[in-house]
Amino acid sequence: MTIDRRALLAGAAGLAATSLGSSAVRAAAAPGRANRLIVNALGGLSDPNVEGADDPYSPRVLAEARESGVTAINCTFGYVAGPDDPFEASVRDVAKADALLRRHPADLLKIFSAADIRRAGAERKIGILYGFQNGAMLGDDASRVDLFADMGVRIFQLTYNPANRLGDGAMAPENRxxxxxxxxxxERLNAQRMIVDLSHSGERTCLEAARLSTAPISINHTGCRAVTDLPRNKTDAELRLVAERGGFVGIYFMPFLARSGRARAADVVAHINHAVNICGEDHVGIGTDGTVTAIDDLHAYQAVLAKEIAERRAAGISAAGERPDTYPFVVDLRGPGQFFRLIDLLSAHGYSSGRIEKIMGLNFLRHAETVWGS
Incomplete structure (x- = not known):
C-alpha cells in the first residue's frame, strides 16, 4: 500500500463536502451546460465516506459525477510513496483499474486519445485518464515507459514533493x-507521446523539462506563486515558459491557494486570473486535485485529516502549507456543484462564455490533441 492522499480514506487528497444538494445542482444545469466539455486535469472518483471499498465506483459516486457535468478526469494510479515496490505496485494498480472499469462499461470510458475525450462527452460517460504522480516506478530503466504506455498510462508526472531519480520535487531544498x-x-515519454506533467516539481526541474521536451508539457494541478508564495505553486517563469512552448496549466482547489490554508472560491478565481494573465487564455484550465463526492461528516473528518497529515510528514512527502487545520479542498467549491459554481463565478468576473469553455475543458483537449494526436 502506498502512502498518499488517495490511499488514505479512499482518496483523501481532494475530499469534497457538498455545498449544493442534488436539486440545486440540477437547477444549476441550465440549458447548454449539459453539453459543456469539462476536463479535470487531476482528480478522482471515489466515496470518501467508505473506506476500503472493493469497487470505488458506487452508484452514488457515478450519479454525482454525472451531476457534476465532468467529461473526463485524470486519475492517479500507481505508486506515489510508501513501502511497496514502486514498479510492482504500479503494474498491479493499473491492472486493477482496468478490471474496475470493465465492470462499468455504461458509465466509464478509458481514455487513450483526444478523440476518446470527445467520445466520452458524446456518449455521456465519464472518461478516465490514467496518470502517474511519481516516476519512481521506473527504477533505473527508462524502457519501462514503453510498458506503461502500452498499458494505457497517458500522463506521467516526473516527481512528487521530494527528489527522486528523475529530478527534484517542490520540497527538495537543493532545487537541482x-x-x-x-x-x-x-525523451522516452516524448517518443511514446505521453504528456509530461511537472506538477509537484521543483522550479529547475520544471524549467529544464519544458526546454528539453519536444512536445508541450503540462502542470496539471498547481497554483501561482506570485499570488501565494508556497513551494507547491509555480513561479511566473515556469508558467510563462510552459505556455510559450504550447503547454497547459491546471489550477487546483487546494489550501496552497491562500496563505491561511483556508482557501475559498475567490482564491481559485484569483489564481486563474493570474495564470491567464501570464499564460494567455489558451493555456489555462483546472486540475482540482479532488473528487466530486462529498464527505458527509466534516467534524469526524478532522481526526482523519490529522492522522493523514502526520503520516505524510513521517513519510517525508508533505508540502509546506499542509496542516491539520486546513482542509485539502476549497470550502465553497465542493460536491457535484463545484464546476457549475466556478463557471458562475468566472462569468461574474467578466469571463466570456468562450473563455470559460476553454478553461473548463477545451484547453486541455487542445493540449491532448497536440501531444497524443487526435
Whole structure:
C-alpha cells in the first residue's frame, strides 16, 4: 500500500463536502451546460465516506459525477510513496483499474486519445485518464515507459514533493533540476507521446523539462506563486515558459491557494486570473486535485485529516502549507456543484462564455490533441 492522499480514506487528497444538494445542482444545469466539455486535469472518483471499498465506483459516486457535468478526469494510479515496490505496485494498480472499469462499461470510458475525450462527452460517460504522480516506478530503466504506455498510462508526472531519480520535487531544498536519467525519461515519454506533467516539481526541474521536451508539457494541478508564495505553486517563469512552448496549466482547489490554508472560491478565481494573465487564455484550465463526492461528516473528518497529515510528514512527502487545520479542498467549491459554481463565478468576473469553455475543458483537449494526436 502506498502512502498518499488517495490511499488514505479512499482518496483523501481532494475530499469534497457538498455545498449544493442534488436539486440545486440540477437547477444549476441550465440549458447548454449539459453539453459543456469539462476536463479535470487531476482528480478522482471515489466515496470518501467508505473506506476500503472493493469497487470505488458506487452508484452514488457515478450519479454525482454525472451531476457534476465532468467529461473526463485524470486519475492517479500507481505508486506515489510508501513501502511497496514502486514498479510492482504500479503494474498491479493499473491492472486493477482496468478490471474496475470493465465492470462499468455504461458509465466509464478509458481514455487513450483526444478523440476518446470527445467520445466520452458524446456518449455521456465519464472518461478516465490514467496518470502517474511519481516516476519512481521506473527504477533505473527508462524502457519501462514503453510498458506503461502500452498499458494505457497517458500522463506521467516526473516527481512528487521530494527528489527522486528523475529530478527534484517542490520540497527538495537543493532545487537541482533534472538528472541525466530524468532527461532520458523525458525523451522516452516524448517518443511514446505521453504528456509530461511537472506538477509537484521543483522550479529547475520544471524549467529544464519544458526546454528539453519536444512536445508541450503540462502542470496539471498547481497554483501561482506570485499570488501565494508556497513551494507547491509555480513561479511566473515556469508558467510563462510552459505556455510559450504550447503547454497547459491546471489550477487546483487546494489550501496552497491562500496563505491561511483556508482557501475559498475567490482564491481559485484569483489564481486563474493570474495564470491567464501570464499564460494567455489558451493555456489555462483546472486540475482540482479532488473528487466530486462529498464527505458527509466534516467534524469526524478532522481526526482523519490529522492522522493523514502526520503520516505524510513521517513519510517525508508533505508540502509546506499542509496542516491539520486546513482542509485539502476549497470550502465553497465542493460536491457535484463545484464546476457549475466556478463557471458562475468566472462569468461574474467578466469571463466570456468562450473563455470559460476553454478553461473548463477545451484547453486541455487542445493540449491532448497536440501531444497524443487526435
Amino acid at each position: 533540476g533534472l538528472t541525466p536519467f530524468g532527461r532520458e525519461v523525458v
